[in-house]
Amino acid sequence: MENMKMTSTERVMTTLGRKEPDRVPLALTVTMHGAKEVGLSLSEYFDKPENVVEGQLRMREKYFNDILMSFFYGAIDYEAFGGEVAFFDDGPPNSMDPIIKKHEQILHLEPPRIEESPCLMKILRATEMLKERAGNDAPVVGVVISPFSLPIMQMGYDKYLDLIFDRFDLFERLMAVNSVFCIDWANAQYKAGASIIVYFDPVSSTTNTTRDLYLKTGFKVASDVISRLDGPTATHMASGRCIPIIDDIAQTGTAGIGVSALEDLGEIKEICRGRINILGNLNGIEMCRWTAVDAEKAVKDALAKAGKGGGYLLSDNHGEIPFQVSDKTLHAISEAVRKWGNYPLDWVEEYEV
């Protein structure tokens, strides 16, 4: 590793305390690229925790990443409920058919037990191993899908919206079941060594839900769940917009927000400054065709808009960098943040985005 003044943990924690560390932390969400490093297909890679651990450690080494992710793929919470997951050679594993096909099933739905879910136990083992290997040098970042967003996979988004509008009673029951699971699952990850949990909540974003509806639903769920967690969280909108609800998200008790490429990072920084941290917002889809010059420009623009004053981690906007993004581009992003991300970021004064 490059000789740096702070460890990654010190860098990230100083940032989350909304102070300026030595440089802006790099939170590259390279959840799949480790498979290429260790020479495995994605299905082989995710089959054993030691594969993911090795992949994450190599990603950190290769790109000077300031985080280690114990996250495997987004469909794992749905898998724990009994869902079937499809694996691919060129993208993240996907949820298949909904497990809730009729509303009445919700009346009998029970949260899965962590210790009886092989897929979840793999993540816990990966978390433990990452913590053992990294010690206090780098934070281990776990993920939970919010109770409010998980039903997209549990029942299909269209049927979920029908449920919210037609059977709010059953929606509330589903939230109760999902919340019990989410709290247990997050706390199990903290116990295994996760330093922070990303609370994935795209359905709460204003891309998907009006603020009025969010305040009656996702906001209440997030406030309840986050208050019962044994460690800090960052709420991720997974590419969804959030400017109209930043104040509300801050009130849920979360420490940070993962923000969208569709919104201006500068505007988000002004609203968040001094109150809540920001992760984002590099466009992972466009990233697939970036040159090194494009990557450096994107990083500089983001640093200029959000870096000053701390409280900002450079990341992509979705929380999972596409498998199609080249190593060359990832190197370019890493180099750019090490070149331009050193505080006090004086160059920003003269820079035009």
Place this chain on the structure above:
Amino acid sequence: MNENESMIVDLTLSLLALDDLAVGSIIDEIASEMTPLETAEYAIVPALERIGEGWVQGTVALSQVYMSGRICEELVDEILPPSDPDRKDQPRIAIATLEDYHVLGKRIVYATVRASGFELNDFGHGVKAEELVDKTRAEKVEVLLISTLMLRSALRIKDVSRELKGDDHAPKIIVGGAPFLFDAELWREVGADMMCRSASEVIEAIERVTES
């Protein structure tokens, strides 16, 4: 603001508020003076277009788009049922979610297209490229709407477009879904004929194909 414009504004606001009673009342009043097809074309479609524009601008949420489409599809099915000869079955349109199991985008487009008076074939979700090509040829589809949520699924559209472009009566391929909203060039890369950012843009696109 003239009376027609005022009516569209009222309809749009009622849809956004998910007030199906108010929507029903407005549609009843319009339908008393227009044919069912005119009601769809001059009232419902413009309202859905405004909602679609709001979605693109970020001022309207997907839940509102979905519920508006659902309300309109149900209402139009009452005044212009599937068997009605005024229903537009030309061009021959089909829709599919390629590879993905995420069907919301397809549902919204399906409802909006039907609410505009068109009929279309639903080829389902989780459809593989080869199967989609076969179905498109078998049904002599002229406009193929492909929805995807995942980037890897969007990239598979190349396999569909490459196969179909060589056909004598190759369909127009119109794509949509999240990956296309984040990369304005992606639709070209996958060999589509056009990309639509919202369900209401699909109506415009179908009408352009019909006129050409």
